[in-house]
Amino acid sequence: MLDGELHIIKRAVEGDSSAFGQLYDHYQPKIYRFTLVKVSHREEAEDLTHQVFLKALQSIGSYKDLGFPFSSWLYRIARNQVVDYYRTRKETVRIEDTDPDEMPEKHPAHDKLADKIEIERTQKALRKLKPEYQDVIMMRFVEDLPIRETAIALGKTEGAVKLIQHRAIKELKKTLTENH
Amino acid sequence: MEDIIKQLKKLQHIEPDRLFTERSRAALFGVQKSRGTWGLILRNVELGASFALAGILIITIFGGFSTWRFLSPFKLSNLDTTGLKAEAQAVDVQIELTNLNYDEIINTVNLESTESVSALVKNKGKSAPLPLFEQEEGNVTEGSVTEAEEISDTISIEEALEMLAK
Amino acid sequence: MKLKRVWVVGIFFVLIGLGIGNLARAEECILNKSVFEGLQQTGDPQSYLQKIRQELSLRKELISSVLDCAIEEASALKTSVDASSAPELQRIALEISTLLGNSMEYYKFQRKKIPDLGLEGSRDFASDILVWRKGNYIPVAKTASNIILWSKNQALMRAAKSRLDQIGGAVTILKLIENDRIQNKWKEANISFDAARLENKSAVQSFENFAHPEETLASIKRSLEYLSKTYEVLVNLVDEISKLTSKIQQPYENSF
Numbered sequence: 001m002l003d004g005e006l007h008i009i010k011r012a013v014e015g016d017s018s019a020f021g022q023l024y025d026h027y028q029p030k031i032y033r034f035t036l037v038k039v040s041h042r043e044e045a046e047d048l049t050h051q052v053f054l055k056a057l058q059s060i061g062s063y064k065d066l067g068f069p070f071s072s073w074l075y076r077i078a079r080n081q082v083v084d085y086y087r088t089r090k091e092t093v094r095i096e097d098t099d100p101d102e103m104p105e106k107h108p109a110h111d112k113l114a115d116k117i118e119i120e121r122t123q124k125a126l127r128k129l130k131p132e133y134q135d136v137i138m139m140r141f142v143e144d145l146p147i148r149e150t151a152i153a154l155g156k157t158e159g160a161v162k163l164i165q166h167r168a169i170k171e172l173k174k175t176l177t178e179n180h
Numbered sequence: 181m182e183d184i185i186k187q188l189k190k191l192q193h194i195e196p197d198r199l200f201t202e203r204s205r206a207a208l209f210g211v212q213k214s215r216g217t218w219g220l221i222l223r224n225v226e227l228g229a230s231f232a233l234a235g236i237l238i239i240t241i242f243g244g245f246s247t248w249r250f251l252s253p254f255k256l257s258n259l260d261t262t263g264l265k266a267e268a269q270a271v272d273v274q275i276e277l278t279n280l281n282y283d284e285i286i287n288t289v290n291l292e293s294t295e296s297v298s299a300l301v302k303n304k305g306k307s308a309p310l311p312l313f314e315q316e317e318g319n320v321t322e323g324s325v326t327e328a329e330e331i332s333d334t335i336s337i338e339e340a341l342e343m344l345a346k
Numbered sequence: 347m348k349l350k351r352v353w354v355v356g357i358f359f360v361l362i363g364l365g366i367g368n369l370a371r372a373e374e375c376i377l378n379k380s381v382f383e384g385l386q387q388t389g390d391p392q393s394y395l396q397k398i399r400q401e402l403s404l405r406k407e408l409i410s411s412v413l414d415c416a417i418e419e420a421s422a423l424k425t426s427v428d429a430s431s432a433p434e435l436q437r438i439a440l441e442i443s444t445l446l447g448n449s450m451e452y453y454k455f456q457r458k459k460i461p462d463l464g465l466e467g468s469r470d471f472a473s474d475i476l477v478w479r480k481g482n483y484i485p486v487a488k489t490a491s492n493i494i495l496w497s498k499n500q501a502l503m504r505a506a507k508s509r510l511d512q513i514g515g516a517v518t519i520l521k522l523i524e525n526d527r528i529q530n531k532w533k534e535a536n537i538s539f540d541a542a543r544l545e546n547k548s549a550v551q552s553f554e555n556f557a558h559p560e561e562t563l564a565s566i567k568r569s570l571e572y573l574s575k576t577y578e579v580l581v582n583l584v585d586e587i588s589k590l591t592s593k594i595q596q597p598y599e600n601s602f
Contacts, residue, residue, distance in 0.1 A: 007320040017209055046196060050204045057208055059540075065289065077285055080551050087554075115190060122187050131555075141188040155552065155561045219562035243450045261584050267505050271570060274502060278495060322458060337419065338479065340412045344472035 001071065002026045009070050012060050020060060024053055027071070030143045031078050037126050038082045038133050048085060052078045071145060075153035078134065125175040133168035140165050388416055391417060398465060405468045406460050413457045413475070420449045420483070423490045428499035438553045440495050445486045452478070488559035495550055496566055499573075506573055509580060510539060525590065531583040538576040545569035 002008060002022065011019035033050050036045040042115075055077050062142060069146065126134055139145040145153070151161045335343075424446040425441050456475060463471055517532045546569040552562035 021205070021209065024208065027203075028201065030261055033191060033194050036194065042197070046200045046204070049196065050207070053204070053208055073512070076548065080548075083293075083551060083555055115193070118187060119190050119193065123193060137188065138191075141185055142191045155548065155564055169181065171202055173181075176184070189547075229553040238495045261581065261588075264509060264577065264581055264584060267502070267509065268574065268581060270371050271502055271577060274495075274499060275567065275570045278563065278570060331417060337412055337416050337474060340408070341472045341479070344409055344412070346474060 001069075005070065009063070013063055015061070015094070020057060023070070027074055028053065029075060034075065034078055034135075034138050035082060035141060037123065037138055039085065043083070048078070048081050051081050055081070069149045069152060070151045072153035075135075075139060075145075076155075079153070099116055121176070129168060129171055130173050132164060133171055136161060136164045137168050137172060141169075370372070402463075402465050402468065405465070406463060409463075409472060409475075410457065410460055410473075413453050415458075416475075416479070416483075417450050417457075420446050420453070420487070421495075423487055426494045430494050430569055432493075432497040432500055434550050435493055435496065440488075442486060442490050443472055446490060449483045450485065452482075453517065454520045480503070485559060488548060489553070492549075492562045492566060493553070494552075495563075496546075499546070499566065499570060502570075502573060502584045503542065504543070505594055506539060506576055510535065510576075513583065513587075517583075519538060520587065520590070528583065528586050533585060535576050535579040535583060538572050538579060542569045542572035542576060545572060558578060 005023075008022050012023055020102060028049060028091040032049045033051070033100045034047055036042065039045050039048060052074065056074060063070070128136065129137070132154070139150045139153060140147070147158050147161055149157045154161065156164070424443050427443050427446065430439060432439075452474075456471075459471065460468075513535075514532075517528060520528055545565050549562050549565035549569065551557075552565055
């Protein structure tokens with residue numbers, strides 16, 4: 001959560017574009033990372049990220065925290081955008097069916113080569129998981145989203161999220177071990 | 181477990197391309213700016229219309245037109261509160277149905293005793309031990325005591341199969 | 347043994363109750379009277395073998411009845427899903443309808459095996475049907491139920507939108523008169539309705555993503571709750587408008 005987020009959101013809702021800009025700066029990398037796990041190319045992740053914020057900007061005027069934290073709202077939009085993306089693309093192959101090795105990924109330059117390799121390995125393993133597992137892992141462990149906000153974003157109970165996260169980590173561990 | 185989490189945290193190093201971010205930002209707030217201009221135009225039009233309407237209202241209120249009663253935008257007989265309340269009630273009934281469905285889902289998963297399903301059915305005054313069926317409107321009855329007692333002896337298909345499996 | 351017979355007769359009685367008051371429970375779910383009469387006439391069986399035979403016969407009848415009920419349930423659900431008219435869910439409704447049809451075929455196929463069951467076999471049979479039902483049929487039935495519910499809700503959403511449009515006209519005119527209460531209530535009603543619409547759409551996404559039925563139902567429920575809140579605010583708003591306009595109209599009427 002951004003410092004003073006509630007106040008920033010309030011200003012954004014009232015039409016203050018600099019306030020929305022602050023929200024954009026804080027959440028854009030998170031949404032980008034989230035979509036990157038789900039799509040094959042960086043360019044597509046960028047497109048999706050842009051669409052997410054465009055939609056958010058268009059509906060910010062009617063946003064109100066009716067039990068919907070802003071982060072959860074944004075992740076919901078992101079999830080829906082990913083679904084729309086798969087529905088409208090011409091190729092019918094789904095992300096879960098593809099071999100992650102066919103999706104070469106360029107990461108921004110990173111100092112340590114070992115870390116870079118590890119990041120790629122982790123991403124590939126993540127892509128092999130069920131979408132639901134990917135969502136929980138990205139939100140909870142990469143983006144440090146609290147359980148409540150994750151649950152709301154996914155439309156699940158907190159108990160369900162805890163169960164999914166346990167299973168997801170187990171599955172990820174298994175995948176990483178198999179591919180080592 | 182900790183190793184995996186450490187590994188996952190490294191994904192935080194993934195950042196979008198700076199050029200993309202700049203272009204995206206410009207496009208978004210450029211869109212907003214143009215909407216802002218359009219919004220300004222709309223607001224001016226709205227303001228003009230407001231003044232015109234205000235003038236009409238002042239004339240009709242204080243000018244004493246007898247047609248006021250018929251032309252008045254304040255005539256709310258078409259804002260039928262009875263109809264509004266009936267619609268609100270229809271929504272509440274639908275929520276009840278949703279609750280029943282929800283409770284039934286939980287009870288189906290946790291089928292441990294016949295009492296849970298029977299109590300649910302009894303309390304809702306509905307006859308279905310198969311609440312997966314939505315009740316048609318008008319067929320929802322409160323049920324007499326006798327009916328409720330009869331109903332509480334009913335069991336779901338799952339319960340019947342469980343008993344037959346013993 | 348006596349206790350067991352009482353238990354078995356008990357199932358018979360309660361299964362009779364399955365036919366009471368449920369629309370979906372057509373003739374198939376009402377137990378055959380002649381079977382019941384046959385049970386009453388059994389009296390005290392003479393031998394252990396007779397007891398086994400009677401119990402087996404009874405079990406077969408009960409399993410048959412339960413499967414008939416299951417078929418009827420799936421059939422009624424299928425009919426309702428087919429009748430639900432929401433274009434947004436056409437594709438998913440068709441899939442669910444097909445799956446319900448497959449479930450009916452499964453039950454019918456299993457039903458054919460009943461005559462060949464032994465006592466122990468009948469228990470295993472019931473257990474297998476139960477496992478299949480929990481794993482295959484129940485998730486489909488829950489989704490079907492959600493489809494029917496969601497489809498019905500669209501009429502409520504449209505009605506609410508109509509109301510908002512209707513009341514919106516009066517509120518716009520009233521903007522000329524400084525009345526924060528009315529304007530704030532109007533804003534509140536719109537926020538609630540927007541939230542209802544968002545959840546309504548979220549439910550469609552859940553359907554399309556084949557999310558857990560509980561997740562979809564939660565979205566459907568939340569959209570209805572926001573809709574209920576919208577109406578709550580609208581009722582208050584119309585009351586406020588009525589009070590305000592009667593104050594304005596009174597001096598006018600009194601001047602005559």
